[in-house]
Amino acid sequence: MAAQTLAEAAILGGHHAQAFPYFGAERRGAPVRAFTRIDDKRISIRSQIYEPDMVVILDETLLEIDPVVDGLRSNGSAVVNTRKAPSELDIGVSVRCATVDATSVAIEALKAPVVNTAMLGAVAKVLDLVTLENIQKAIADRFGEKLGPRAAEANVLAAQLAYDGTKEGRCLGARSIVQRRMWLPEWDEVPTGVALEPEHIEGVAVGPGSSIQNMTGTWRTSSPKYDREKCIRCLRCWFTCPDVCIKRLEDDHVKVDYRYCKGCGICADVCPVDAIDMVKGVHEW
Amino acid sequence: MTADEISTIKEMPNNDYFVSGHGACPGCGVAIAVNNIMRILGSDTTVYVPASCLIVFSALYPTSAFRTPLLFTAFENTGAVITGIKAAQRRRGIEGTVVGIAGDGGTFDIGLQALSGAAERQEDVLYICVDNEAYMNTGIQRSGSTPFGAWTTTTPVGKVTQGKRQMKKDVMDLVIAHDPEYAATLSIAHYNDFIRKVEKAKHKSGFRFLHVLTPCVPGWRTEASKSVEIAKLAVETGMWTLFEYEEGEARSTYKPHTMRPVTEYLHMQGRFRHMDNDDLNTLQRWLCAKWYYHYGHDVEQPACAIYNGEKELHFDGDPLHGV
Numbered sequence: 001m002a003a004q005t006l007a008e009a010a011i012l013g014g015h016h017a018q019a020f021p022y023f024g025a026e027r028r029g030a031p032v033r034a035f036t037r038i039d040d041k042r043i044s045i046r047s048q049i050y051e052p053d054m055v056v057i058l059d060e061t062l063l064e065i066d067p068v069v070d071g072l073r074s075n076g077s078a079v080v081n082t083r084k085a086p087s088e089l090d091i092g093v094s095v096r097c098a099t100v101d102a103t104s105v106a107i108e109a110l111k112a113p114v115v116n117t118a119m120l121g122a123v124a125k126v127l128d129l130v131t132l133e134n135i136q137k138a139i140a141d142r143f144g145e146k147l148g149p150r151a152a153e154a155n156v157l158a159a160q161l162a163y164d165g166t167k168e169g170r171c172l173g174a175r176s177i178v179q180r181r182m183w184l185p186e187w188d189e190v191p192t193g194v195a196l197e198p199e200h201i202e203g204v205a206v207g208p209g210s211s212i213q214n215m216t217g218t219w220r221t222s223s224p225k226y227d228r229e230k231c232i233r234c235l236r237c238w239f240t241c242p243d244v245c246i247k248r249l250e251d252d253h254v255k256v257d258y259r260y261c262k263g264c265g266i267c268a269d270v271c272p273v274d275a276i277d278m279v280k281g282v283h284e285w
Numbered sequence: 286m287t288a289d290e291i292s293t294i295k296e297m298p299n300n301d302y303f304v305s306g307h308g309a310c311p312g313c314g315v316a317i318a319v320n321n322i323m324r325i326l327g328s329d330t331t332v333y334v335p336a337s338c339l340i341v342f343s344a345l346y347p348t349s350a351f352r353t354p355l356l357f358t359a360f361e362n363t364g365a366v367i368t369g370i371k372a373a374q375r376r377r378g379i380e381g382t383v384v385g386i387a388g389d390g391g392t393f394d395i396g397l398q399a400l401s402g403a404a405e406r407q408e409d410v411l412y413i414c415v416d417n418e419a420y421m422n423t424g425i426q427r428s429g430s431t432p433f434g435a436w437t438t439t440t441p442v443g444k445v446t447q448g449k450r451q452m453k454k455d456v457m458d459l460v461i462a463h464d465p466e467y468a469a470t471l472s473i474a475h476y477n478d479f480i481r482k483v484e485k486a487k488h489k490s491g492f493r494f495l496h497v498l499t500p501c502v503p504g505w506r507t508e509a510s511k512s513v514e515i516a517k518l519a520v521e522t523g524m525w526t527l528f529e530y531e532e533g534e535a536r537s538t539y540k541p542h543t544m545r546p547v548t549e550y551l552h553m554q555g556r557f558r559h560m561d562n563d564d565l566n567t568l569q570r571w572l573c574a575k576w577y578y579h580y581g582h583d584v585e586q587p588a589c590a591i592y593n594g595e596k597e598l599h600f601d602g603d604p605l606h607g608v
């Protein structure tokens with residue numbers, strides 16, 4: 001949303017711009033990333049951005065768990081939501097930095113810690129390509145249309161307050177940039193005839209069993225509701241679920257893992273005692 | 286499904302080697318088959334998958350739904366690649382099952398010569414064909430496995446022709462002609478039979494071939510929730526027969542009580558909806574002959590001439606591998 005609003009603000013200023021989310025199925029609750037690309041010419045490139053000129057970090061704690069500043073150019077800049085001043089902040093690369101306490105700003109203006117519009121105000125302060133005025137206009141358009149004029153006004157205010165409260169300077173580059181747990185083995189490092197155990201595949205982005213980071217449950221339009229009382233523990237549903245999301249418990253009762261359930265309805269179809277009922281919509285029980 | 290058929294699901298290990306988060310269509314029959322095959326084959330398994338739906342949905346870059354090593358090269362070479370993997374493992378002293386899981390295109394058509402080579406050399410590998418009766422990964426083109434009458438994008442339905450004109454190739458007979466160590470047909474709706482056959486294949490050494498019917502929701506134009514029911518009806522109508530071959534003999538492993546009319550199976554699938562009476566009769570007649578081939582006179586086939594008052598069919602002589 002913020003990436004898109006930034007692109008719209010740039011377009012209002014006469015530039016060409018594009019915005020898009022990270023390409024790939026992300027774990028629910030995982031850090032979200034999105035990209036904005038701004039140019040004076042028409043943009044034909046469609047790839048993700050690997051070497052950004054600016055990184056906007058909405059949550060300071062991400063620095064501990066995600067390589068957020070990876071690829072940032074040394075002449076680039078960063079905008080970070082933090083209470084710290086730039087000179088007190090260590091993001092792993094020493095670049096031009098702007099810091100803002102966007103969380104406090106959002107709570108003041110929006111009564112909720114939703115920081116994207118506040119962060120856009122801070123971006124307007126450091127990024128020559130957009131003006132605060134155009135940012136606010138883009139915010140008003142987007143929020144006005146979706147949530148009404150009062151929400152638009154509050155978010156415009158958040159941008160203003162953040163713009164005013166942004167401190168500029170240079171941050172530190174002492175810490176090492178965390179790397180995601182990744183496994184990109186050479187061919188001869190692949191264990192032959194050996195399987196990784198479930199505890200090893202949790203959090204592994206690449207390699208055996210890593211598909212569990214793809215939350216296919218978002219595909220579903222109806223959801224299986226399980227009635228434990230009726231269940232005769234025949235395990236037909238466990239056998240026939242294509243998405244391996246009927247989990248078999250110690251006593252052969254079952255449990256649906258809704259993070260992956262695509263709502264195909266096979267489990268309900270094969271159940272001999274109607275212990276599973278398909279309910280329209282995305283639900284969890 | 287009778288009560289005794291399901292009893293051995295309970296005996297299956299509760300340990301998944303094919304995990305959630307893969308990208309198969311909701312209701313995918315291939316995913317159901319592969320999940321349970323992997324539960325039974327277990328940890329000491331190396332998997333090879335050629336170009337097909339399975340490789341695309343189980344290896345969404347950069348992830349893998351297999352907890353075992355998974356290899357992928359080209360489309361036509363399953364028999365050759367699993368031969369090579371086994372040879373390398375033998376050389377390095379690694380034990381375990383080497384399994385190749387290919388689609389029907391990769392088995393019946395383009396992969397046939399590599400399959401035949403591996404079978405003829407009696408390689409110590411397990412070859413599994415997950416048969417969704419068309420080239421699904423590239424958007425539903427006909428294969429040697431597509432049944433008579435079925436719509437695909439390359440057997441369209443129009444004024445000139447109506448779906449595929451040829452009968453389904455009998456790949457099991459081709460494989461059996463190599464006298465493999467073990468060969469069997471499987472259904473995702475006959476759990477007990479399925480489990481027993483995978484287990485058997487796992488513990489034998491030599492060339493083993495498993496052929497699973499795997500309903501495909503977009504390719505067969507079906508409802509996602511019906512994949513298992515359709516697989517079951519395939520057996521009841523004779524569109525699929527459950528048997529196994531070992532020690533030079535084929536044996537039915539499940540006999541329906543009676544032959545149900547093929548229309549019961551066809552009507553659940555959009556790919557057959559256009560079929561006229563002539564085509565239905567042609568298919569039904571072919572099925573009756575096939576029924577006899579597998580079951581002899583053991584199982585009644587009252588469904589053999591139900592359209593347009595056709596003459597009743599009667600099959601006689603020795604069944605080839607009916608029991």
Ligand SMILES: Cc1ncc(C[n+]2csc(CCOP(=O)(O)OP(=O)(O)O)c2C)c(N)n1
Binds near residue numbers: 339361387391420428
């Ligand atoms: C030599 C070659 N020809 C064509 C292709 C394109 N191709 C990739 S998968 C596929 C179809 C696979 O069909 P099938 O084996 O039936 O498996 P399914 O996808 O139906 O499971 C084709 C034609 C290819 N990869 N290599």
Ligand code: SF4
Binds near residue numbers: 224240241244261266
């Ligand atoms: S609806 Fe389909 S995906 Fe969901 S639990 Fe049932 S069988 Fe599995």
Ligand code: SF4
Binds near residue numbers: 230231232252267
């Ligand atoms: S199919 Fe029905 S009865 Fe059998 S285990 Fe699943 S919920 Fe229970």
Ligand code: SF4
Binds near residue numbers: 309503
């Ligand atoms: S197209 Fe068919 S075989 Fe391929 S993933 Fe979808 S349901 Fe499965």
